Amino acid sequence: MEQELALGIDIGGTNTAFGIVDKKGKIIAQGAMKTTGYDTVEDFIAALVKNIRPLTHKAGKENIAGAGVGAPNGNFYTGEIAFAPNLPWKGVIPLAALLGKALELKVTLTNDANAAAIGEMIYGAAQGMKDFILLTLGTGVGSGFVANGQLIYGSDGFAGELGHVIAVRNGRKCGCGRYGCLETYASATGIVRTAIEWLETRTDDTVFRKDKDQLTAQTIHEAAQGGDGLANELFEYTGNILGEVLADAVAITSPEAIIFFGGLANAGALLIDPTKKSMEANLLKIFQNKVSLLSSSLPAAGAAILGASALVWQE
Amino acid sequence: MEQELALGIDIGGTNTAFGIVDKKGKIIAQGAMKTTGYDTVEDFIAALVKNIRPLTHKAGKENIAGAGVGAPNGNFYTGEIAFAPNLPWKGVIPLAALLGKALELKVTLTNDANAAAIGEMIYGAAQGMKDFILLTLGTGVGSGFVANGQLIYGSDGFAGELGHVIAVRNGRKCGCGRYGCLETYASATGIVRTAIEWLETRTDDTVFRKDKDQLTAQTIHEAAQGGDGLANELFEYTGNILGEVLADAVAITSPEAIIFFGGLANAGALLIDPTKKSMEANLLKIFQNKVSLLSSSLPAAGAAILGASALVWQE
Numbered sequence: 192m193e194q195e196l197a198l199g200i201d202i203g204g205t206n207t208a209f210g211i212v213d214k215k216g217k218i219i220a221q222g223a224m225k226t227t228g229y230d231t232v233e234d235f236i237a238a239l240v241k242n243i244r245p246l247t248h249k250a251g252k253e254n255i256a257g258a259g260v261g262a263p264n265g266n267f268y269t270g271e272i273a274f275a276p277n278l279p280w281k282g283v284i285p286l287a288a289l290l291g292k293a294l295e296l297k298v299t300l301t302n303d304a305n306a307a308a309i310g311e312m313i314y315g316a317a318q319g320m321k322d323f324i325l326l327t328l329g330t331g332v333g334s335g336f337v338a339n340g341q342l343i344y345g346s347d348g349f350a351g352e353l354g355h356v357i358a359v360r361n362g363r364k365c366g367c368g369r370y371g372c373l374e375t376y377a378s379a380t381g382i383v384r385t386a387i388e389w390l391e392t393r394t395d396d397t398v399f400r401k402d403k404d405q406l407t408a409q410t411i412h413e414a415a416q417g418g419d420g421l422a423n424e425l426f427e428y429t430g431n432i433l434g435e436v437l438a439d440a441v442a443i444t445s446p447e448a449i450i451f452f453g454g455l456a457n458a459g460a461l462l463i464d465p466t467k468k469s470m471e472a473n474l475l476k477i478f479q480n481k482v483s484l485l486s487s488s489l490p491a492a493g494a495a496i497l498g499a500s501a502l503v504w505q506e
Numbered sequence: 507m508e509q510e511l512a513l514g515i516d517i518g519g520t521n522t523a524f525g526i527v528d529k530k531g532k533i534i535a536q537g538a539m540k541t542t543g544y545d546t547v548e549d550f551i552a553a554l555v556k557n558i559r560p561l562t563h564k565a566g567k568e569n570i571a572g573a574g575v576g577a578p579n580g581n582f583y584t585g586e587i588a589f590a591p592n593l594p595w596k597g598v599i600p601l602a603a604l605l606g607k608a609l610e611l612k613v614t615l616t617n618d619a620n621a622a623a624i625g626e627m628i629y630g631a632a633q634g635m636k637d638f639i640l641l642t643l644g645t646g647v648g649s650g651f652v653a654n655g656q657l658i659y660g661s662d663g664f665a666g667e668l669g670h671v672i673a674v675r676n677g678r679k680c681g682c683g684r685y686g687c688l689e690t691y692a693s694a695t696g697i698v699r700t701a702i703e704w705l706e707t708r709t710d711d712t713v714f715r716k717d718k719d720q721l722t723a724q725t726i727h728e729a730a731q732g733g734d735g736l737a738n739e740l741f742e743y744t745g746n747i748l749g750e751v752l753a754d755a756v757a758i759t760s761p762e763a764i765i766f767f768g769g770l771a772n773a774g775a776l777l778i779d780p781t782k783k784s785m786e787a788n789l790l791k792i793f794q795n796k797v798s799l800l801s802s803s804l805p806a807a808g809a810a811i812l813g814a815s816a817l818v819w820q821e
Contacts, residue, residue, distance in 0.1 A: 273792070322661040336758060338660070343653040345760020346637040347796060350653070352757040355790045357750070360675070367790055435672070442667040443651060443758060445660020475670045475682055477588075481662060 194256035198247065198296065199500025200239070201303065202226060202262035204277035204330070209243055210493060211250045212500035216314035218493045220246045232280045232289065240293045247294075257297040259502025260286065261306030261495060268348035270300050276366060277330070299502045303327065303495065304351060305342055307452050307487070308335025309505055310498025316450050316488040323446045324437075326353065328455035328462075331366075332374035332381075338444055342505075354378070358436050377433040379408035379455045386411055386425055397421035412458045426458065427465040434469025441470070441478050448483040452494070459486055509571035513562065513611065514815025515554070516618065517541060517577035519592035519645075524558055525808060526565045527815035531629035533808045535561045547595045547604065555608045562609075572612040574817025575601065576621030576810060583663035585615050591681065592645070614817040618642065618810065619666060620657055622767050622802070623650025624820055625813025631765050631803040638761045639752075641668065643770035643777075646681075647689035647696075653759055657820075669693070673751050692748040694723035694770045701726055701740055712736035727773045741773065742780040749784025756785070756793050763798040767809070774801055 196219070200209045203226060210221030224242050229235040247255060264275035270287025272278065291298040301309075308325035311317040317325070321340040327333040332354030336343040343350045354374035355367055362371025363384065375381050383406050389395075390403055398414045399406055399422070414422035437449060451463060463484045471479055489497050511534070515524040518541060525536030539557050544550040562570060579590035585602025587593065606613040616624075623640035626632040632640070636655040642648040647669030651658040658665045669689035670682055677686025678699065690696050698721050704710075705718055713729045714721055714737070729737035752764060766778060778799045786794055804812055 320661075322658075322665075338653055338658040338665070339656050341654050341656075343637075343658075343759055345653070346635075346762035347760055347792075349792050350637075350758065350760035352760075352790055352792075355757050356754045357788070360750075369788070369790070435675075439671045439754070440758065442670050443665065443755065444658055445662055445665035445667075447661035473672070473684070475667055475684070477662075477664050477667075 194254055196250055196254045197256055197500040197503035198243065198258035198294075199496040199498070199502075200258060200260045201306070201495030201499050202260060202278070203303070203495075204263065207239060208493075208496050209239070209246070210496040210500070211246050211255070212497060214504070216497055218496060220250060221493060221496060222246065227279050229279070232284050232286070235280075236289050236293050239290070243294070255296060257299065257503040258290070258294060259306065259499040260290065260298060260300045261303040261499040261502075262286065262300065263303055265300040265302045266348040267299070267301040267305065267342075267344050270298070272300070299505075301342075301344075301502060302333065302351075303498075304333030305335040305344075306498035306502060307489075307494065308337055308342060308498075309501045310489055310494065311450050311452070311487060312337060313501040313504060314489060314497055316485045317448065320447050322444065324353070324440060324444065324449045326449060326451055326456070327453040328378055328451060329453040330378060330380055332378045336444055337446075353436070353440060356436055356439070358432050373433070373436050377429050377436075377455075382408050382411055382425055382429050382455065385428060386421075389421065389425070393421075395421045408455050408458075412461065415458070415461050423461070426461045430462055430465025430467075431469040433462075434466045434471075435473050437466065437470045438473035438475075438478075441482055442475055445478065446482060448485050450485045450487055452487040452489075456486060509569055511565055511569045512571055512815040512818035513558065513573035513609075514811040514813070514817075515573060515575045516621070516810030516814050517575060517593070518618070518810075519578065522554060523808075523811050524554070524561070525811040525815070526561050526570070527812060529819070531812055533811060535565060536808060536811060537561065542594050544594070547599050547601070550595075551604050551608050554605070558609070570611060572614065572818040573605070573609060574621065574814040575605065575613060575615045576618040576814040576817075577601065577615065578618055580615040580617045581663040582614070582616040582620065582657075582659050585613070587615070614820075616657075616659075616817060617648065617666075618813075619648030619767075620650040620659070621813035621817060622804075622809065623652055623657060623813075624816045625804055625809065626765050626767070626802060627652060628816040628819060629804060629812055631800045632763065635762050637759065639668070639755060639759065639764045641764060641766055641771070642768040643693055643766060644768040645693060645695055647693045651759055652761075668751070668755060671751055671754070673747050688748070688751050692744050692751075692770075697723050697726055697740055697744050697770065700743060701736075704736065704740070708736075710736045723770050723773075727776065730773070730776050738776070741776045745777055745780025745782075746784040748777075749781045749786075750788050752781065752785045753788035753790075756797055757790055760793065761797060763800050765800045765802055767802040767804075771801060
């Protein structure tokens with residue numbers, strides 16, 4: 192009998208979510224645990240497998256075709272997580288091999304943005320598309336580029352680092368050691384950096400000046416929805432920079448759509464509208480009015496699990 | 507019997523070259539004619555077919571699998587040449603259909619940079635590579651991106667416009683109507699623009715100051731080879747900007763190599779060395795010391811014919 196189920200695992204810096212997904216994209220069972228608090232990656236995997244076992248047992252292990260894992264810096268080719276700054280384990284971790292042995296399943300690994308791109312292609316906003324870009328706008332900026340219906344992994348498995356394209360030459364210092372990377376402006380942390388810079392140099396009245404130290408992208412989002420002028424200006428500024436970088440990316444891969452995913456993407460039109468305006472103003476004429484900017488259509492609760500599980504059907 | 511020959515046609519702004527190529531990449535017969543001087547595209551095609559007939563007749567038309575055409579703004583999906591600024595015909599020209607009917611052969615069209623990329627993949631420096639970028643550095647800058655062993659045509663067939671990525675925000679005016687495009691700096695005309703700007707504002711002694719009005723990329727290349735300081739500085743400046751843009755492109759598609767093709771690429775190490783230095787200095791750490799910068803290894807005389815003919819075997 193054909194196996195109809197896949198295990199999807201999303202390993203984040205703080206939490207790890209997992210679930211069993213059928214071929215239609217329905218999550219039939221799921222769970223979550225902390226990523227942190229384990230001495231070694233082996234201890235983490237032992238705990239993860241212990242948490243997953245009841246789910247696979249109930250679904251019937253013989254019905255599960257394999258496991259897909261999305262993780263920061265996950266490499267599709269090698270099955271390794273390499274030097275992930277936001278995960279507790281240092282160096283190169285052979286995650287697919289370790290987990291595959293413990294689960295007795297074939298494990299396919301990629302980074303979280305690539306997993307989300309495959310999830311959107313199979314179950315979400317990119318169904319039927321052969322050329323699109325998936326953008327994850329969270330603590331950082333990640334991306335998955337799909338061309339000819341295939342994810343671009345590149346020669347080493349690390350393609351799709353749009354968050355580290357230089358948006359502003361000699362701009363803000365990035366965690367990667369360079370200056371002006373897109374993610375220092377157009378991520379959840381980037382928009383907060385902009386807000387803090389502006390609060391120090393401007394005197395505008397704004398609802399969040401008093402909460403400067405607890406400022407988050409969510410606070411700014413809510414203030415903008417409430418009509419706060421500075422908050423709205425922050426989204427315009429962020430969208431303007433993001434639109435410039437997207438216009439250059441479009442010139443390279445000419446996607447049908449660019450799909451916004453992750454925390455900052457929850458701002459929806461607040462971010463998409465100024466990004467679209469800036470992108471169109473910066474596009475080469477032949478690409479104008481062709482590229483849709485869309486919000487992810489995966490269910491928020493299980494999007495990462497769905498994306499990771501979809502890797503199994505891409506094999 | 508399997509057909510072992512392909513017709514390759516390269517339509518340029520000034521000249522059109524054509525040839526019959528065997529599967530090993532040997533050009534067994536070739537010819538050339540002017541692209542200009544015909545009232546309509548139909549007249550041009552009639553003359554082209556008349557010139558090609560003796561070659562196909564001699565090779566045996568039954569041995570020819572099809573024709574591949576490289577042309578500026580050629581679109582693989584539609585078979586049309588759309589609004590090519592450097593060709594005599596305006597608007598949208600259904601070139602593949604017109605030529606296919608006249609030749610009684612299946613005709614596959616793409617732009618000249620994509621044809622060169624396929625040529626390098628099948629016969630040249632990119633043999634065996636699945637992920638690389640081909641860069642044409644001529645009057646303008648063109649590019650062909652290959653990922654997963656396939657050319658990226660994008661949703662509309664116009665992908666790969668690296669020449670119109672913004673290299674310098676609010677920089678030089680480009681023929682496309684925007685400002686700061688890579689091709690205004692890193693093309694044969696771009697390096698001449700830099701030279702003329704510098705001659706106007708600087709007083710350096712240089713061998714080509716007296717020939718300012720006839721200055722070409724070739725003159726600058728020769729001066730640099732002869733040890734001219736300003737000419738060498740021009741290549742460093744050009745390579746520096748090109749390297750910055752290539753570092754961003756690598757972050758997107760993570761190629762194994764970037765191959766330099768066309769007029770300005772003849773400068774070889776004069777251009778490649780400073781480009782490599784700048785690219786490495788601007789690369790995200792995970793991509794450093796991985797990407798080769800190579801010169802085209804197709805024979806100069808027939809490179810464009812080879813590339814165009816290779817389209818037939820890509821079908």
